[in-house]
Amino acid sequence: MNLTFKTLDDVDVVGKRVLLRVDMNCSIDPQTKQITDATRIESTRETLEELSRSKVVLMAHQGRPDSDDFTSLEQHTEILRELGFNASFVDDIFGEKAKRAISQVSDGEILVLQNVRYFEGELKNAPAQEVAQEQIVQELYPLFDIFVNDAFGAAHRSQASLVGFTTVLPSVAGRLVEKEIRTLTSATATDQHPWTLVLGGSKVEDKVKILEKLLLTGRVDYALLGGLIGTLFLISDGKVPENYSKPIKGYESSVTIARDLLRKHSDVILLPEDAAVERNGERFDCDFDEMQNNPFLDIGPKTIKNYVKIIKNSAVVFANGPMGYFEKEPFAKGTSDVLEAIAECKGITVVGGGHMGAMAQKMNLEDRITHISTGGGATINFLTGKKLDLIVALEDAAKRM
Ligand code: 3PG
Numbered sequence: 001m002n003l004t005f006k007t008l009d010d011v012d013v014v015g016k017r018v019l020l021r022v023d024m025n026c027s028i029d030p031q032t033k034q035i036t037d038a039t040r041i042e043s044t045r046e047t048l049e050e051l052s053r054s055k056v057v058l059m060a061h062q063g064r065p066d067s068d069d070f071t072s073l074e075q076h077t078e079i080l081r082e083l084g085f086n087a088s089f090v091d092d093i094f095g096e097k098a099k100r101a102i103s104q105v106s107d108g109e110i111l112v113l114q115n116v117r118y119f120e121g122e123l124k125n126a127p128a129q130e131v132a133q134e135q136i137v138q139e140l141y142p143l144f145d146i147f148v149n150d151a152f153g154a155a156h157r158s159q160a161s162l163v164g165f166t167t168v169l170p171s172v173a174g175r176l177v178e179k180e181i182r183t184l185t186s187a188t189a190t191d192q193h194p195w196t197l198v199l200g201g202s203k204v205e206d207k208v209k210i211l212e213k214l215l216l217t218g219r220v221d222y223a224l225l226g227g228l229i230g231t232l233f234l235i236s237d238g239k240v241p242e243n244y245s246k247p248i249k250g251y252e253s254s255v256t257i258a259r260d261l262l263r264k265h266s267d268v269i270l271l272p273e274d275a276a277v278e279r280n281g282e283r284f285d286c287d288f289d290e291m292q293n294n295p296f297l298d299i300g301p302k303t304i305k306n307y308v309k310i311i312k313n314s315a316v317v318f319a320n321g322p323m324g325y326f327e328k329e330p331f332a333k334g335t336s337d338v339l340e341a342i343a344e345c346k347g348i349t350v351v352g353g354g355h356m357g358a359m360a361q362k363m364n365l366e367d368r369i370t371h372i373s374t375g376g377g378a379t380i381n382f383l384t385g386k387k388l389d390l391i392v393a394l395e396d397a398a399k400r401m
Pocket residue numbers: 023025063064153154157203354375376377378
């Protein structure tokens with residue numbers, strides 16, 4: 001497959017000052033603030049190894065300002081060290097402290113900058129030329145020879161650290177971006193059916209919009225919903241009362257879209273038929289009218305049975321986002337049964353997103369799933385056929401190089 005952007009094969013990185021953007025946005029325990037799964041940090045390995053004779057400065061984000069997982073990158077740096085990399089951390093992004101530390105980086109060293117989303121200008125999504133004017137780009141780019149973007153998980157974002165540098169520095173994709181694009185391109189180059197989407201987890205506002213786009217392609221035969229997005233649709237359909245919307249960020253703006261989608265695609269969208277809630281500290285499977293206002297923590301047994309049957313008989317399955325509160329063992333059942341069915345499916349299977357990918361790995365399913373993608377939102381966006389912002393930016397950079 002011919003790539004439309006440049007990669008590490010096209011540049012000489014030895015002895016160069018390399019600015020590297022990765023996605024090591026990890027699952028964080030909301031109480032302890034500790035990383036619970038380091039898969040995304042491990043996924044930077046191949047690119048970092050190829051840059052082992054460069055002066056590497058690494059940028060990444062963790063969480064969003066309004067989320068529980070919005071933390072410093074200090075512990076990510078510690079994990080990089082445990083993985084064998086010569087990494088150090090500076091609690092600054094582009095100020096004097098960061099610039100001094102950057103000037104001291106030697107070949108073979110990696111300097112991790114602070115969470116780029118601590119800088120407000122990073123939160124803006126706009127065309128590359130526009131975000132290139134942000135201070136983070138203007139202050140940092142003169143200090144580097146090459147920009148390497150390996151942040152596949154954030155490839156659908158058009159933010160300064162992701163696309164701004166591509167307008168001012170020679171820019172190439174890292175090995176993870178390259179591998180994801182190659183694998184997803186071949187996995188989607190099929191017109192086999194039934195084509196099943198399994199969609200769960202949070203980030204409901206993003207997911208409902210992307211589901212809308214994906215359903216418009218006409219590609220999806222079944223959209224099996226769970227997690228908080230499943231709850232949103234259950235409320236929209238009048239199956240559970242509106243007070244279940246409490247944990248759903250962006251509920252107001254999402255519910256109208258969800259209602260519209262249910263009206264237009266009732267034959268494609270499948271909702272949970274029952275739930276699991278917590279009662280006396282244990283899992284309790286029940287129908288919706290028995291939930292007694294307890295939060296929806298997992299899909300129930302009838303739903304699992306139906307979803308498993310559809311998944312096993314599908315020609316293509318893309319899954320993103322857990323079916324329930326999988327961090328608590330009794331409520332991981334929906335997600336693990338769905339993953340087991342995906343592993344048993346004989347068709348093309350892709351599991352994406354930090355949480356589901358990590359669980360598939362924990363269950364040792366890697367060899368039985370076509371591809372475990374590090375992208376959640378990025379992978380689903382890829383499926384809509386629209387080019388990812390990160391790729392567009394790298395293509396433009398390639399034309400200028
Ligand atoms: C992800 O986890 O999907 C990526 O890191 C992007 O994060 P975001 O949805 O907060 O932009």
